Amino acid sequence: MDEKQILEGIRASQVESYENLIDVYSSYIARVTFKVSSNRLTKEDMEEVCADVFVKLWENRHKLTIKEGSLKAYLGAMTRNHVLNKIRAKGHYELLPLEEDLIEYATPESDLMAKESDDLINELVSALPEPDREIFIRRYFYMEKLSEIAKHIGINPATVGTKLFRGKKKLEQLLKERGECYE
Template sequence: MTEAVLLSRMKKGDSRALNTIMAQYGPYVQTIAANITIPPLQPEDVEEVSADVFLALWNNADAVEEGKLKAWLAAVTRNTAKNKLRSSHLAMPLENDYFILDVPDVEDELLEQELQRVTREAVNALPEPEHSIFVRHYFLYQKTAEIAEAMALNASTVRSKLLRGREKLKEYLLERGYGCEDGSC
């Protein structure tokens, strides 16, 4: 059964569709929940995060766009796991508070490194000439006129290739669960 059919059935209140989605995407959600936080969540916390994610899916099925289920699940799982980690830190005894200060810096740094890695992959996945134009503009800081002259293209062509490159980069990142967590995209 396709994702679109499952979502459509779930939006109509069919709990069997949710069960199918849980069976299909449960391991994916649990893998994200288990690996997104430093320190890692306990197995029972991973199960709780997974249950919370699928409950959120059931309650917000109308918010999930067709073809975006996996990205939606990844974003909600990431946020739910982080919230779970935060709430577990709040329950720590006072003598362990010094650990809390170190976690956000390490976690933020690892998340930033992961985003940079995925962004590099996305840029490297761009076809030519968009890849070269994108690299020249955003990494070598060349102006569109310079790029156009160096590559024997119109400046308007360079601008349109940059726009297409940004759209492809956004799509690549969304497919992997990065960005647009507030649904504004």
């Protein structure tokens, strides 16, 4: 069953389509949950988040406006938001300075542009000197707390914050030099 059939079946309240959705996307949802939680949730909490994502999708099946080709992105964003809500509820959440909660649904053109942008950002982050590169990756890709990063690298948490600030400014400058928009 392909994505279009799954979506149509779910909108039509077909349990078989819902089961196929779970079969196809459960490992993806689990990986996203694990990555975003960054060891801030227990195994049971992560399992609950995964189940909640599927239940919430089913409960809102009649309101779904997912475009074909966007289901995986939709589920990933939904999972990420459920994980962050769970972390907030448990009191283990530290607000990120990046505006990561804005989600735009993809088109083939935007996918290509995003891939090019991701490649450029990965290239620029990879060019950062150590430990700045590791700090940046741990903070913005693995969502670790400043205190966790500081402990792992063996430096003061305030220094981690300063390095992140300077790293963002450096990346902003490099993106502008290459003619990329930075917001």
